[in-house]
Amino acid sequence: MPQSLIVFVTCASASEARHIANAVVGSRLAACANLLPGTVESIYRWKGRVERAKECLLIIKTTRAKFPALRNEIRRRHSYDVPEIIALPIAVGLRAYLAWIDDSVSRKK
Numbered sequence: 001m002p003q004s005l006i007v008f009v010t011c012a013s014a015s016e017a018r019h020i021a022n023a024v025v026g027s028r029l030a031a032c033a034n035l036l037p038g039t040v041e042s043i044y045r046w047k048g049r050v051e052r053a054k055e056c057l058l059i060i061k062t063t064r065a066k067f068p069a070l071r072n073e074i075r076r077r078h079s080y081d082v083p084e085i086i087a088l089p090i091a092v093g094l095r096a097y098l099a100w101i102d103d104s105v106s107r108k109k
Contacts, residue, residue, distance in 0.1 A: 002064060003063060003064040003089055003090075004061065004062070004063055004064075004093065004098050004102070005061070005063065005064055005067060005088065005090065006059060006060070006061060006088050007059070007060040007061075007067070007070065007085065007087045008057065008059060008060075008085075008086045008087075008088075009057075009058040009059075009060065009078075009083060009086075010040070010042060010056070010058070010083070010084045011055060011056045011057075011058055011079075012053075012055065012080065013056060014035060014056045016056070016077075017035045017056040017057075017058040018035060019077060020033075020073075020074055020078065021035060021058060021060070024062075024070055024074065028066075028104065028105050028106075029062060029069050030060045030061060030066070030070060030104075030105065031105055032060070032061045032101070033058055033059065033061075034058070035056060036059070039056060040054070040055050040057050041053075041054060041055075042054075042055050061090075062087075063101060063102055063105055064087075064089075066105045067087055071085050
């Protein structure tokens with residue numbers, strides 16, 4: 001079974017996150033995308049200063065094989081110069097769920 005990944009992406013707004021989520025799931029680059037309700041407060045260093053922003057967190061499930069294309073699609077649609085796109089491997093999980101992720105990004109239907 002291919003390695004499944006969880007990908008974290010912070011977006012400037014819920015509408016931007018929804019736009020990216022619809023695109024990557026619709027094109028089978030991801031099986032599922034979750035938008036966390038409300039906003040997250042981010043504190044980060046940018047261009048030598050500590051900044052704060054209200055952002056929307058997008059959590060995407062995909063496979064390692066689809067990650068390069070997923071990353072490119074997110075970058076193409078994202079408003080940030082350097083978007084957060086962090087992928088973590090899923091170490092263990094319900095086998096049927098992990099198979100569903102693989103099937104969702106692989107099938108041509």
